[in-house]
Amino acid sequence: MEQIITLGKAFWCNHTKEELEAEREVQETKNEAPRHICSYRHNKSHYPISSPEKIKDWVLRLAVDQDIERKIIFNDIIRGSIEFDARLLGDFSIARSLDEPLYNFAVVVDDTYTEISHVIRGEDHISNTPKQILIYEALGKILPQFAHLPLILAPDRSKLSKRHGAVAVTDYKKDYLPEAILNFLGGMSFTFSKDIISKEEMIEEFELAKVHKSGAIFDVKKLNWINSQYIKKISVGEFKKITNVPELPDDAIPLVTERLEKLTDIQNFDYFWKEPEYDKELLKWKKATLEESLKAVSEVKNIIEKNDFTQEILRAEFDKLGEKIGDRGLAYWPLRVALTGKEKSPDPVDVAMVLGKEKTLKRINDAIKKFEL
Template sequence: MSDDIRVRIAPSPSGNLHIGTARTALFNYLYAKKMNGTFVLRIEDTDAERTKQEYIDNIFDSLKALGLNWDEGPDVGGEYGPYTQSERFDIYPKYAQMLLDKGYAYECWCTNEELEQEKEEAVKNKQAYVYSRKCLNITKEQREQYIKEGRKPAIRFKVEHKELVFNDMVKGELKFDTSLIGDFVIMKSNGTPTYNFAVVIDDMLMKISHIIRGEDHISNTPKQILIYEALGAKVPEFGHLGMILAPDRSKLSKRHGATAVSDFVKEGYLTDALINFVALLGWAPSDGQEIKTVDEIAQDFRIHEISSSNSIFEYDKLNWMNGQYIKKMDIKKLTDMIIPFLSKYDLSELSREKLERMVLITREPLTVLKDIEDDVPYFFGKNVPLDEVKELLSSELSKNVLTKFLELVNGWETDGNGDFTDEEKIHNDLADLRADFKEKFGYKPKETMWAIRAAITGRTRGADMVGILMILGKDKVLLRTKNAQKITLGV
């Protein structure tokens, strides 16, 4: 593992892992993988009020489920810990003091009210607000006075006025006039660091070499670079990713549906599909093959080729992709994943083997695992409601088909459990039946099958008919056929 390339994802546990954060994590992970570097997870839980343990757990679980495993982090440790920001509170004041001593920072005794006033003034004059530097050169006496009043100072970084340029890995050259920034707070009056200060100290101490994050951080970057420089530290490389937007071009938020990875999983999206889809937002495979594992993507990944524009999160393509993964997934794994979505059925009715077969023949139309719930009721229970197919079953055609079908069923062999044993015969008999009735009565093959399907499932659409018969077994098939015949025969 190369020691020079170190990237990180630093989520703040004030909510479940957001899909946007997941994408940022992915690009960091990909870069680390591709460059043989180290991927670090740091939890930025400075905001005690919004931080919850359940969110921390959710972040861990989601990242793991997505396959974005970290090399260093709160749980696995590492050389540069602790990796939880709240456990690092004692280290920030030291660096703040260092900046104070060197004259890169100064105490600010302004009250919120004073600051508020400055801002209002600026708004009134249609000026961009920059701190007045009123506390830059206060006298010893004033300071004593403030202390006596019980005021606690914040520490502000003294921003040097200059043109600051850096080369962003995805955006290219970015220029800023730092005189527009204003001296910003690095330590709050309550003794805790601000975000901009804490990230720099943490990234510096954790030897993060490349910072890949959302473009909402672009305007933080000059501030952070200034701090690195004042500290005499090596400035890392930056890469700013475009944002993920909702279809209405606003920020992806709860009102658009799922935003957390775990929400998507609850709806039945596969994490493999999710991460694959999200990779395609900004990145394109060189071979045109879009369905790829994270490891395959990593091989093909070049950070400079990431699109620098925002991209819209379109469910259509995600749905398609999820369907692709569902169709290709190992059937045992898929069955395991689907079981939670079948809670309204009594799964003990089916053996594991039958359950897997049911999944096998019902997986095709699924876009999301949750969809299966409505597609499988007829695999459970003895009988099925026929209300939806009453009309269809009332036809002469159905009568003829079911009469013949019943005859066939009675001829099919079963084992001790009442399950059919000769699948091939069933398959062939049904094929013959279709051919036969087509010839004799001119029934279309699908019409013949509709009658049988209606009788057995109560529906006109569904899974492979032979498979259904194999799963249900003779007793249920007989029962349901006879039941349907009450309609066809007008009993």
């Protein structure tokens, strides 16, 4: 910071807030762009650098040439050529003290000393770029390349905020697989060859210059769908480790992963490891009466008791029952509810195979008892 002062590129200013507001009001009446052109910029005796305590409440400003008409032009990798009128920036502040640099000065120094070649950030930083370019020039440093990404927007195209959908990526850990998050974010502002794409393929296909310019919509439904595709691919062991539900039978995992969108939805399948709770009204199939539903579930019980407990045999017998009573749904619905307590579930015969004959019959008996209440 002392270097830029010594070079005569920056100066201390102690104009009060009231003075700055008065200057702004005058500019507004003249329809001029609001900016501070400081009267102290050429008065070297106004600020003794050797006495920092005397400039405690002052700000350090970059001296921007107001006598020469100049366009600050830079090539944005994503957006192409962008230009600003340097004179409209005024003598903008770069520090509050020698120990308190402001954002634009701090990032230039940091990026310079860390040898950053590409500054990639949100489009809301475009207006900072001309100021940073002037600071680079004042320090005699080489400019990096700039690329300004589109902002992530809510479904109504408003800016995401903590009140409107903005959540830290870490908060998604309990619901989403890392690969799904990466796939989703990578495809928000770039068109890959396919919707589900590996990290290696993304690296191979990605080109910064082809990133979309318009705002990216944060579509939770698409995120959920992408996550569901990755969940289907993970192994039984990995799934058990991630979800940490040791009670879930291994045989149930393929049935669960086919239907999960979010990892925490595993709790919707708790009937695989504990007795379901439900109201007896749920056992009633559509327009069927409770009596008709009771008769159907009783016949289902008889089928299970009298036949080998295999998927093929049970499914064939239940289909025959459906034909006999003239409603296939009535044959399967009470069984589904008895086993799961849910309106939606995997095929009830598949659920029965996971539970086993003993648990299946117990739950059917529990359902029959509900009819009697």
